[in-house]
Amino acid sequence: MKFAAPLRPRSMAAAALAVATALLSVAGAEWASVTQDFPFGAFEVRTQPFGVAVVARQSGVAIRVQACHETAAREASPHETIPVCAPGTWPGRAEPGAWTEAWAAFDAVLGRPRVSWVAARDRPISIVVRPDAIALRFEKRVTGLGPGIAHYAHAFALEDAHVVHDGRGIAYTRLDDAALLARLGLEADTDPDPWRGLPEDAAYLALLDTRSGAALYLLGQPGSRLRVDRRRNIVLRQERLSTPQGSPLEVAVRLHAALPAGLAP
Amino acid sequence: MIAALAAAALFYLLPLAAGASLLGRGGRRPALPDAWIAGTLALAAWLAAVNVAAGLFGWQAGTRLALLQAGAAALALPALLALARGGRGGLAVTDVPLTAAGLAAAAAAVAVWRADSPYPALLNWDMFEHLALSEQMLRGHVHLSLRSYSDTFTLDTYLPFYHALLSFPRALLAPDPAGFAWSLDTLHTFVAVGVTGWTARRVLGSRSAAAWAMVVAAFSFESHVAYTSLFHMPQTLTAVFFTAALGSIAGGATGTPALLRWAAFLVASHFFVGVLAGPLVIGFGLLARLEPARARRLAIAASAVAAGALAAALVARHAGGLVLDPFGTAESAHFTLGPADVWRLMRRAHGFASLLLLPLGALLLWRGPAPGPALAAATGVALAAALSPLPYVMKFATLFHFLGAMVMAAGLRLLASGAGIVGITAWLAAWLAIFGTGQKASFKREPHHGVHTLSSADERAAAAFLRERFPPETALLVGEPATQHILEGLSGVNTQGGTFASGRTRDLVDRLWPADAATAADAALQVRDRLAREAPSRVLIAVGGRFFAWQAAEPRHRRASHFNVWRPRDMAPADWEALAQWRASDRLRLLFRNDGVALFEVLPPTAEAPSATISSTRSPR
Numbered sequence: 040m041k042f043a044a045p046l047r048p049r050s051m052a053a054a055a056l057a058v059a060t061a062l063l064s065v066a067g068a069e070w071a072s073v074t075q076d077f078p079f080g081a082f083e084v085r086t087q088p089f090g091v092a093v094v095a096r097q098s099g100v101a102i103r104v105q106a107c108h109e110t111a112a113r114e115a116s117p118h119e120t121i122p123v124c125a126p127g128t129w130p131g132r133a134e135p136g137a138w139t140e141a142w143a144a145f146d147a148v149l150g151r152p153r154v155s156w157v158a159a160r161d162r163p164i165s166i167v168v169r170p171d172a173i174a175l176r177f178e179k180r181v182t183g184l185g186p187g188i189a190h191y192a193h194a195f196a197l198e199d200a201h202v203v204h205d206g207r208g209i210a211y212t213r214l215d216d217a218a219l220l221a222r223l224g225l226e227a228d229t230d231p232d233p234w235r236g237l238p239e240d241a242a243y244l245a246l247l248d249t250r251s252g253a254a255l256y257l258l259g260q261p262g263s264r265l266r267v268d269r270r271r272n273i274v275l276r277q278e279r280l281s282t283p284q285g286s287p288l289e290v291a292v293r294l295h296a297a298l299p300a301g302l303a304p
Numbered sequence: 305m306i307a308a309l310a311a312a313a314l315f316y317l318l319p320l321a322a323g324a325s326l327l328g329r330g331g332r333r334p335a336l337p338d339a340w341i342a343g344t345l346a347l348a349a350w351l352a353a354v355n356v357a358a359g360l361f362g363w364q365a366g367t368r369l370a371l372l373q374a375g376a377a378a379l380a381l382p383a384l385l386a387l388a389r390g391g392r393g394g395l396a397v398t399d400v401p402l403t404a405a406g407l408a409a410a411a412a413a414v415a416v417w418r419a420d421s422p423y424p425a426l427l428n429w430d431m432f433e434h435l436a437l438s439e440q441m442l443r444g445h446v447h448l449s450l451r452s453y454s455d456t457f458t459l460d461t462y463l464p465f466y467h468a469l470l471s472f473p474r475a476l477l478a479p480d481p482a483g484f485a486w487s488l489d490t491l492h493t494f495v496a497v498g499v500t501g502w503t504a505r506r507v508l509g510s511r512s513a514a515a516w517a518m519v520v521a522a523f524s525f526e527s528h529v530a531y532t533s534l535f536h537m538p539q540t541l542t543a544v545f546f547t548a549a550l551g552s553i554a555g556g557a558t559g560t561p562a563l564l565r566w567a568a569f570l571v572a573s574h575f576f577v578g579v580l581a582g583p584l585v586i587g588f589g590l591l592a593r594l595e596p597a598r599a600r601r602l603a604i605a606a607s608a609v610a611a612g613a614l615a616a617a618l619v620a621r622h623a624g625g626l627v628l629d630p631f632g633t634a635e636s637a638h639f640t641l642g643p644a645d646v647w648r649l650m651r652r653a654h655g656f657a658s659l660l661l662l663p664l665g666a667l668l669l670w671r672g673p674a675p676g677p678a679l680a681a682a683t684g685v686a687l688a689a690a691l692s693p694l695p696y697v698m699k700f701a702t703l704f705h706f707l708g709a710m711v712m713a714a715g716l717r718l719l720a721s722g723a724g725i726v727g728i729t730a731w732l733a734a735w736l737a738i739f740g741t742g743q744k745a746s747f748k749r750e751p752h753h754g755v756h757t758l759s760s761a762d763e764r765a766a767a768a769f770l771r772e773r774f775p776p777e778t779a780l781l782v783g784e785p786a787t788q789h790i791l792e793g794l795s796g797v798n799t800q801g802g803t804f805a806s807g808r809t810r811d812l813v814d815r816l817w818p819a820d821a822a823t824a825a826d827a828a829l830q831v832r833d834r835l836a837r838e839a840p841s842r843v844l845i846a847v848g849g850r851f852f853a854w855q856a857a858e859p860r861h862r863r864a865s866h867f868n869v870w871r872p873r874d875m876a877p878a879d880w881e882a883l884a885q886w887r888a889s890d891r892l893r894l895l896f897r898n899d900g901v902a903l904f905e906v907l908p909p910t911a912e913a914p915s916a917t918i919s920s921t922r923s924p925r
Contacts, residue, residue: 057727061734067656069745
């Protein structure tokens with residue numbers, strides 16, 4: 040069949056038009072999927088449907104997650120990734136804005152729904168931890184930590200957590216689902232502000248199962264043994280501190296990962 | 305890998321060769337769609353006949369398999385021999401540069417897609433259930449209803465031609481199931497691109513436009529529900545057939561019997577896609593016969609009807625008058641998208657190119673000779689259907705993929721080819737970038753040990769263990785839905801519903817953990833497959849990283865069929881430790897374990913615990 044002829048002559052104008060339209064078209068591509076693979080400096084920005092995550096390149100630890108606009112957790116379909124988001128309830132200081140939103144659960148994005156939070160005194164920073172990002176090790180058997188810890192160890196992939204203390208019950212929960220709580224053999228956490236009384240400049244690592252809403256956090260004493268996972272470039276230091284109730288110390292992990300200027304609390 | 309690739313090639317070659325053998329007698333060369341239909345029907349009929357006879361006369365599996373092999377050879381060999389001689393029925397390459405362009409485009413797309421998903425890492429979730437159904441066919445089952453083969457299928461959405469075609473290469477070469485599926489997906493990209501070029505050359509009448517159509521077809525990936533260019537599925541195969549039918553019509557085969565024949569086959573191949581594809585083929589064929597002016601008038605009418613229907617659907621949806629869950633499952637509501645969602649997905653597939661190239665290409669086609677107006681109208685109808693706010697309508701994007709590629713190619717020929725090497729290079733780079741970003745955004749956010757896949761090597765090892773050790777009809781595997789789905793597809797061992805496990809099964813699986821061995825064993829023994837003719841002699845429980853992740857999910861998610869633990873999960877040491885009581889129990893016997901999966905056999909309450917026979921692909925921790 041006769042078909043519309045190409046533009047003639049092959050002028051510069053035609054070439055410019057072709058290049059311009061190609062550029063225009065490619066501008067609509069899903070570039071967000073690529074930025075996660077192009078680190079700048081030690082950190083990279085992963086633009087995800089739920090917001091923006093700033094991720095330590097070598098460790099895989101996200102140190103900043105901006106707001107997620109979905110309130111209902113839902114799983115992605117096999118062929119289409121939809122962000123899994125759950126409203127954070129942690130630890131009751133959420134402010135609108137970049138740093139203090141407590142959002143969680145990015146199974147479709149960064150790995151298992153295991154989320155850690157580094158909390159400054161009043162500015163908790165959400166930390167998304169991929170299961171392979173932090174290597175901790177429980178030296179004691181998890182059974183020595185009570186059934187709650189045993190369950191959590193496995194819910195949070197804390198099987199490698201390095202615990203050097205006596206391992207008394209340190210599980211705190213923030214669980215709305217009472218049935219699940221009972222199923223896991225856990226006690227409800229009634230402390231409305233578990234961070235109260237902690238040093239202002241401290242950053243503490245806690246772990247939160249956002250799918251169930253349950254949380255575990257570990258507190259410790261300065262000068263405790265260090266465990267440094269240099270392989271993943273994560274510097275974790277245990278610190279001995281007071282628990283919110285002033286009881287003897289549990290294990291704490293302080294995150295000393297170098298935060299870039301402007302991102303540190 | 306070679307056997308898997310060869311088996312995948314046979315998926316296409318056997319029906320084409322059988323059809324050419326049957327219809328090509330007397331020097332005739334059948335139309336491509338007719339050859340495919342005849343070959344498919346002949347092979348499916350032979351499989352049915354052998355299975356029915358085997359049931360009547362009690363033939364052994366070996367006899368049945370030999371007869372399937374002999375039948376396939378008898379049907380296909382005449383045309384294959386002719387092909388080898390380069391004679392009638394041969395697939396002669398008449399346009400080497402165009403063929404080379406298509407091969408290069410498809411190879412580039414496959415290289416990008418498979419760079420982090422190498423053999424045999426599967427990303428096609430549906431393929432597991434197709435393998436399971438084909439397995440049932442190879443075991444002697446025969447029926448027109450999908451649901452009669454496996455309760456993994458909850459709806460009859462097509463006749464099982466696709467699975468018959470899957471079965472013959474498996475009967476002939478016994479390829480590794482995962483490798484076979486991976487090879488089918490990979491080869492599908494080449495076939496889809498090739499058919500696009502073949503049809504575009506005929507419809508658009510331009511080699512450069514055909515080349516651009518292949519580029520667009522290779523580098524645009526509809527990543528939700530449709531999956532046209534990268535996944536081998538009944539719906540995508542139906543869309544390829546649809547495209548070939550359009551090419552045959554443009555090549556002159558516009559007889560009414562042929563149109564009706566092809567439309568009927570399209571509907572049979574996929575009831576949902578075929579409902580649109582069939583009328584489109586007939587409409588395209590009728591319009592192609594008409595004078596351009598009259599064709600345009602009718603095309604305008606068709607487009608107006610489509611636009612009106614779309615508008616009505618949108619209004620009804622907005623007013624809350626549309627029921628979006630016709631099957632009463634959460635899944636159909638889950639797969640209902642609005643225009644904004646579809647546009648987001650179109651952006652992922654085309655960037656902004658569709659905004660520019662679809663109107664431009666449609667305008668050029670509209671003003672051009674037949675069958676240009678027909679192609680423009682068909683594309684508009686398919687796009688309107690895909691945009692409508694009804695469940696699963698994105699399946700219509702399988703048709704739009706090919707139609708849209710040809711329309712956009714018409715625009716690209718003007719824009720890019722007209723600008724010479726600069727324009728061509730710019731647009732090739734643009735499409736490569738669009739594809740590279742789009743395919744990554746869709747499926748590749750969570751690698752498992754560096755590989756993007758839906759089934760891990762550990763799961764494949766578990767499936768191989770099951771296939772080797774368990775006569776398929778004697779065992780029932782119980783696990784969380786994703787593990788059931790994968791292991792049933794790859795091993796052939798039955799499960800209740802695979803990923804579409806019933807609510808009762810989900811409740812029972814829920815009770816497996818946390819629970820002691822006796823409770824778990826009793827729960828597993830209560831799982832029933834509605835299609836099983838007799839109770840399984842052995843019941844197995846599969847646990848692993850997915851199992852524990854599923855157990856940790858919210859209850860409403862554990863009940864939902866559209867919720868799955870999609871990616872492989874390793875079993876954490878704590879998971880393994882937590883199973884200590886199971887391992888020590890006399891109700892469960894550990895049969896197999898690796899880093900991803902552990903398989904337990906359920907023992908009856910009164911049985912003495914036999915010594916464990918543990919098979920492990922890795923050293924125990």
